[in-house]
Amino acid sequence: MTVEHDGGPGAASGEAPARATRRRGAALEEAILRAAIEELDEVGYPSLTMDGVAARAGTAKNVIYRRWPSRAALCVAAYRRMLPAAPEDIPDTGDLRSDALAMLRRGNDRMSSPMGKILRELLADIQSDPERVREFREQLVRGNTGPWLTILARAAARGEAGPAALTPRVATVAVDLLRNEYAINGVATVPEDILAEIVDQVFLPLVRAHT
Amino acid sequence: MTVEHDGGPGAASGEAPARATRRRGAALEEAILRAAIEELDEVGYPSLTMDGVAARAGTAKNVIYRRWPSRAALCVAAYRRMLPAAPEDIPDTGDLRSDALAMLRRGNDRMSSPMGKILRELLADIQSDPERVREFREQLVRGNTGPWLTILARAAARGEAGPAALTPRVATVAVDLLRNEYAINGVATVPEDILAEIVDQVFLPLVRAHT
DNA sequence: AAAATAAGATACTGGCAGTAGTCTATATGC
DNA sequence: GCATATAGACTACTGCCAGTATCTTATTTT
Numbered sequence: 001m002t003v004e005h006d007g008g009p010g011a012a013s014g015e016a017p018a019r020a021t022r023r024r025g026a027a028l029e030e031a032i033l034r035a036a037i038e039e040l041d042e043v044g045y046p047s048l049t050m051d052g053v054a055a056r057a058g059t060a061k062n063v064i065y066r067r068w069p070s071r072a073a074l075c076v077a078a079y080r081r082m083l084p085a086a087p088e089d090i091p092d093t094g095d096l097r098s099d100a101l102a103m104l105r106r107g108n109d110r111m112s113s114p115m116g117k118i119l120r121e122l123l124a125d126i127q128s129d130p131e132r133v134r135e136f137r138e139q140l141v142r143g144n145t146g147p148w149l150t151i152l153a154r155a156a157a158r159g160e161a162g163p164a165a166l167t168p169r170v171a172t173v174a175v176d177l178l179r180n181e182y183a184i185n186g187v188a189t190v191p192e193d194i195l196a197e198i199v200d201q202v203f204l205p206l207v208r209a210h211t
Numbered sequence: 212m213t214v215e216h217d218g219g220p221g222a223a224s225g226e227a228p229a230r231a232t233r234r235r236g237a238a239l240e241e242a243i244l245r246a247a248i249e250e251l252d253e254v255g256y257p258s259l260t261m262d263g264v265a266a267r268a269g270t271a272k273n274v275i276y277r278r279w280p281s282r283a284a285l286c287v288a289a290y291r292r293m294l295p296a297a298p299e300d301i302p303d304t305g306d307l308r309s310d311a312l313a314m315l316r317r318g319n320d321r322m323s324s325p326m327g328k329i330l331r332e333l334l335a336d337i338q339s340d341p342e343r344v345r346e347f348r349e350q351l352v353r354g355n356t357g358p359w360l361t362i363l364a365r366a367a368a369r370g371e372a373g374p375a376a377l378t379p380r381v382a383t384v385a386v387d388l389l390r391n392e393y394a395i396n397g398v399a400t401v402p403e404d405i406l407a408e409i410v411d412q413v414f415l416p417l418v419r420a421h422t
Numbered sequence: 423a424a425a426a427t428a429a430g431a432t433a434c435t436g437g438c439a440g441t442a443g444t445c446t447a448t449a450t451g452c
Numbered sequence: 453g454c455a456t457a458t459a460g461a462c463t464a465c466t467g468c469c470a471g472t473a474t475c476t477t478a479t480t481t482t
Contacts, residue, residue: 022429022478046339049469060430065471124335126397128257133397141395169412176391177384183394184352186337186344201380206413209420233447233460260438271461276440 023059032057032064036078041114045075045121072125076132079122080139082115090147096155100174100203103147104195107175111182112189120182144175152207162211170210174203234270243268243275247289252325256286256332283336287343290333291350293326301358307366311385311414314358315406318386322393323400331393355386363418373422381421385414 023031035057039048050071054061068074091102110116119140126132148171155161165171177198181190234242246268250259261282265272279285302313321327330351337343359382366372376382388409392401 024428024479028429050471051469058430060432061470062431062472063429066428071470120338121335123394123397124332124338127331127335130397137395137397167412169408173384173388173413177387179394180387180391183334183390184348186334186341186348197380201378202384202417205420206417209416235448235458235460239460261440262438269461271463272439273441273462274460277459282439 028059028063029067032059032067032074033078033081036074037082040075040078040082040118044114045118045125048075050074072122072129073132075118075122076126076135079118080135083139088147090150092151092154094158096151096158096160096207097199097204099151099155100199101195103151104174104178104199105192107144107178108190108195111178116182141172144172148172148175155207161207165207165210170206173206174198177202239270239274240278243270243278243285244289244292247285248293251286251289251293251329255325256329256336259286261285283333283340284343286329286333287337287346290326290329291346294350299358301361303362303365305369307362307369307371307418308410308415310362310366311410312406314362315385315389315410316403318355318389319401319406322389327393352383355383359383359386366418372418376418376421381417384417385409388413 032053036048036053039052039056043052048071050061050064053074054064057064064074068077088106091099093099093102111119123133123136126136145168149166149168152161152166152171156163156166178190178195181187181194243264247259247264250263250267254263259282261272261275264285265275268275275285279288299317302310304310304313322330334344334347337347356379360377360379363372363377363382367374367377389401389406392398392405
């Protein structure tokens with residue numbers, strides 16, 4: 001039953017220096033999320049520990065648990081904070097095939113990046129918690145559907161596609177298949193020829209069929 | 212440094228009764244796999260423990276580790292043992308749409324079953340181990356491609372599809388999209404109307420486009 | 423200035439993967 | 453049939469980590 005208290009802030013684990021003042025509320029929350037983000041891309045989701053985050057943030061675990069109910073919840077919050085806020089520019093080459101390939105390459109880059117890896121690990125670990133899955137899905141699916149519908153709409157205006165192709169299901173076929181490659185193959189990155197295969201064997205014929 | 216030895220086989224954890232003879236080699240391996248299978252469908256992959264399997268098999272953990280290097284490896288082996296050996300009958304209604312829907316429903320049933328859940332959890336936990344992922348992929352992808360190509364070939368013979376549709380990419384589009392639903396939505400089962408959407412908005416138009 | 427709130431520090435619980443060492447039943451070799 | 457090698461059985465242990473509890477103390481609120 002010996003409990004020692006040397007006091008002194010920042011005496012945690014050598015990760016963070018002593019601080020003059022004690023952070024609270026939003027500022028502290030911010031610091032924790034930043035620490036979690038750094039840990040995520042340094043060691044990855046599976047190796048991220050709450051002790052690690054706490055040490056890096058210069059705080060204690062229970063402070064983290066006061067805000068997020070679990071490791072997974074913290075990481076979901078941190079992941080969302082990592083996402084680029086700015087809406088990306090949508091390819092517009094005047095040719096549907098080029099636009100689609102450009103979109104798919106971008107998706108491939110994202111999924112093969114550390115962020116993509118983290119996303120998949122996180123998503124897998126969350127499956128038992130529908131609430132948290134929903135949080136995620138919104139962000140992911142919405143982010144894709146819009147741009148793909150846009151390049152399809154432009155193609156339709158050029159006569160490259162029929163208006164019947166302008167459904168979310170058709171529009172996101174290519175990314176959906178790409179995502180599937182990752183799920184099944186568990187590879188670091190999907191090679192270019194698979195991207196071309198998806199575009200030429202599935203996406204383009206399908207879009208043309210909806211004319 | 213007190214080490215006690217009461218001896219007596221089967222004194223493990225009350226799970227398995229004492230055994231007259233000591234199992235070895237193949238028989239023991241079989242018993243362990245059977246125990247793992249039972250644990251898998253009783254508690255699921257995330258909650259399966261090596262202690263649990265050992266107790267149920269009436270053996271000790273190190274005996275398991277002598278055969279499989281890790282919990283994941285054991286479960287992969289057990290999972291493969293669970294798969295039905297008999298090749299399934301392929302739907303043949305004389306109508307491509309009906310065949311495709313039947314195939315997709317079957318896939319949906321499989322994926323929403325406990326086995327499907329285990330498969331996804333396992334696959335997710337394995338991603339860092341390319342060797343083991345490959346083991347899996349063979350089994351899964353091959354199992355789908357054949358039947359889908361068969362129903363497509365029959366459709367082609369009836370003039371419902373062109374020979375250009377007879378590629379693995381096109382043939383498996385529907386299951387691939389279904390798998391994607393599970394990955395993204397994290398639901399227990401995919402509703403019937405999504406299956407119809409996949410068939411009617413993607414699979415059929417695509418196949419017809421390849422005529 | 424007193425009371426309330428929440429941060430900080432530390433220790434603890436409990437579970438589990440994987441390892442080690444010792445004993446002993448069975449198989450194998452002579 | 454006996455000696456030796458192999459590997460199963462048992463127990464214990466290490467190390468790691470999620471999540472909890474408790475106590476002290478800085479800061480805010482009243």
